[in-house]
Amino acid sequence: MEQFLDNIYINNLLEQAAAAPDGDIDRVLGKASRFEGLTHREVAVLLAMESDEHWARVFNIALEIKKRIYGDRIVMFAPLYISDYCVNACAYCGFNCGSKAPRRKLTLDEVRSEVEILERMGHKRLALEAGEDPEHCPLSYILDVIKTIYAMKTDNGAIRRVNVNIAAAGVDEYRLLKEAGIGTYILFQETYHRPSYEKYHTSGPKSDYLWHSGAFDRAMEAGIDDVGGGVLFGLYDARYEALALMLHNEHLEKRFGVGFHTISLPRIRKAEGATQTKWPYAVSDKAFLRLAAVLRLAVPYTGMIISTRETPEMRKSLINCGISQLSGGSAVEVGGYALREQNAAQFRVLDERTPQDILLWLMDEGLIPSFCTACYRNGRTGDRFMSLAKAGEIKNVCLPNALMTLCEYAEDYGSEAFKEKSALLIDAKLGDIADENIRENIKNNIKRIRAGERDLFL
Ligand code: SF4
Numbered sequence: 001m002e003q004f005l006d007n008i009y010i011n012n013l014l015e016q017a018a019a020a021p022d023g024d025i026d027r028v029l030g031k032a033s034r035f036e037g038l039t040h041r042e043v044a045v046l047l048a049m050e051s052d053e054h055w056a057r058v059f060n061i062a063l064e065i066k067k068r069i070y071g072d073r074i075v076m077f078a079p080l081y082i083s084d085y086c087v088n089a090c091a092y093c094g095f096n097c098g099s100k101a102p103r104r105k106l107t108l109d110e111v112r113s114e115v116e117i118l119e120r121m122g123h124k125r126l127a128l129e130a131g132e133d134p135e136h137c138p139l140s141y142i143l144d145v146i147k148t149i150y151a152m153k154t155d156n157g158a159i160r161r162v163n164v165n166i167a168a169a170g171v172d173e174y175r176l177l178k179e180a181g182i183g184t185y186i187l188f189q190e191t192y193h194r195p196s197y198e199k200y201h202t203s204g205p206k207s208d209y210l211w212h213s214g215a216f217d218r219a220m221e222a223g224i225d226d227v228g229g230g231v232l233f234g235l236y237d238a239r240y241e242a243l244a245l246m247l248h249n250e251h252l253e254k255r256f257g258v259g260f261h262t263i264s265l266p267r268i269r270k271a272e273g274a275t276q277t278k279w280p281y282a283v284s285d286k287a288f289l290r291l292a293a294v295l296r297l298a299v300p301y302t303g304m305i306i307s308t309r310e311t312p313e314m315r316k317s318l319i320n321c322g323i324s325q326l327s328g329g330s331a332v333e334v335g336g337y338a339l340r341e342q343n344a345a346q347f348r349v350l351d352e353r354t355p356q357d358i359l360l361w362l363m364d365e366g367l368i369p370s371f372c373t374a375c376y377r378n379g380r381t382g383d384r385f386m387s388l389a390k391a392g393e394i395k396n397v398c399l400p401n402a403l404m405t406l407c408e409y410a411e412d413y414g415s416e417a418f419k420e421k422s423a424l425l426i427d428a429k430l431g432d433i434a435d436e437n438i439r440e441n442i443k444n445n446i447k448r449i450r451a452g453e454r455d456l457f458l
C-alpha cells in the first residue's frame with residue numbers, strides 16, 4: 001500500500017522511463033501483443049514514448065486486444081443520481097458543500113419513477129451515484145434504494161445489476177452493501193498525487209487521502225470482490241496518474257488475488273458551481289486516446305468504461321482503443337430522467353443521443369450492444385471472473401449473452417427498423433460462435449426470446 005502512495009518512487013519511474021532505449025520499447029510492445037499485460041514499470045516506458053511509429057503500434061495492439069478478448073460486444077449501462085447532498089469540498093464538482101444550489105434526494109417513489117423510465121429505455125445495469133452526506137443520505141437510504149430497484153419490474157424490463165459509486169466507507173458498511181447484492185463497487189481516486197489531492201479536497205471526510213485511497217482494501221476485506229477504480233484525468237500529470245492506477249491495481253492483486261474489475265476514464269470538464277475553473281493538467285484528445293490505449297495494453301482483462309462526458313467522435317475513437325463499456329441516454333442530475341421527460345433538464349453531457357440511436361450507431365460500426373449482466377448473476381465475480389478472462393474464454397460467454405440481450409431489447413423496445421437491423425446482425429454474429437453446440441443452443445434461445453421468454457443467459 002505504501003509503495004503506490006510514494007510520490008518519489010513514481011517520479012523516479014517516470015524519469016528512468018524517459019531514457020528507455022528503443023530495445024526496451026520493443027520488448028514491452030512484444031509482451032503487450034501477447035496479451036500478457038504490463039507491469040507499472042513497463043507502463044512507464046510506454047507513457048514516455050515520443051515516436052509516432054511506436055504509438056501506431058500501441059493503437060494496433062489495443063485494437064487487437066479488444067477484438068480477441070472482448071469480441072465485438074460493448075456493454076451498456078446508465079447512471080442513476082439519487083442524491084446531491086454533499087459534505088465534501090471537491091473543487092471540480094458542482095455538488096461541493098460550498099455551492100448554494102438547492103439539494104435534492106429522491107424519495108423511494110421518485111426512485112421508482114426514475115427506474116421505470118430506465119427500464120422502459122431497456123437498461124438492465126445501473127451505476128448508482130450519490131454525494132456523501134451521512135445525515136441526508138445515510139447508508140440505510142442507499143440500501144433501501146438498492147432494494148427498491150431490485151424489486152421493480154416494468155413490463156419485461158428489470159434492472160439486473162446495480163453497481164454503486166458512493167463515498168469511501170468502513171468495512172461494516174461495505175458488508176451491508178455486499179449483502180444488498182451490489183455488482184461492482186466503484187470509487188474514483190480522483191488524483192493519486194497527494195499534494196494535488198489535498199489542494200482540491202480541502203474539507204469533509206473525503207479530504208483524508210489515506211481513508212479514500214484505502215477504500216478498496218476495506219471493501220475487499222468485507223467480501224466485495226468486484227471493485228472499479230478510476231482517476232479524474234486533468235487534476236495532475238496524467239502519466240503519474242496512470243502509473244499510480246497500475247500500482248494500486250498491483251497492490252490489490254497482491255493482497256486479494258484480484259485487481260480492478262473495471263477502470264473508468266473520466267476527464268475534467270467545466271462544472272457549474274465548481275470552485276476551480278482552470279486546469280493546467282487538462283488532457284488533450286490525443287493524449288487521452290494514448291492513455292486509454294496504454295491502459296488497455298497494461299490490463300487487457302479489465303473492463304474499461306467511458307461515459308457521455310465524451311463526444312460521439314471521441315467515443316468512437318476510444319472504442320477502438322479498447323473501451324468495453326459505455327453509458328447511453330444518461331441523465332446526470334438527481335431526478336434527471338423524469339425531468340428530461342418533462343423537457344426541463346439541463347443536460348450536461350456531450351453525447352446527447354438517445355439510447356436507441358447509440359445502439360444503432362454501434363451496430364453500424366459492426367459492434368454488438370450488450371445488456372448482459374450474466375457473470376454477476378452466475379457468481380463469476382472476482383478471481384472466478386479473472387481466471388476465465390485470463391484464459392481468453394470470457395468472449396465465449398460475452399458474445400452469446402450479447403446476442404440474446406440485444407434480441408430481448410429489440411423485441412421489447414426496438415422500432416421496426418431496429419428489429420430488422422438487429423436481426424441481420426444477430427444472424428451474422430451467430431456464425432462467430434465457434435462451438436457448434438453453443439451456437440445451436442443460442443439459436444434456439446433466440447427463438448425462445450422471440451416467442452416471449454426472457455432473461456436467458458450463459
Ligand atoms: Fe461530493 Fe462527490 Fe462532488 Fe466531491 S465529487 S463534492 S464527494 S458529490
Ligand code: SF4
Pocket residue numbers: 075370372373374375376394397398399401
Ligand atoms: Fe460482462 Fe460477463 Fe456478460 Fe461478458 S458475460 S458482458 S463479462 S457480464
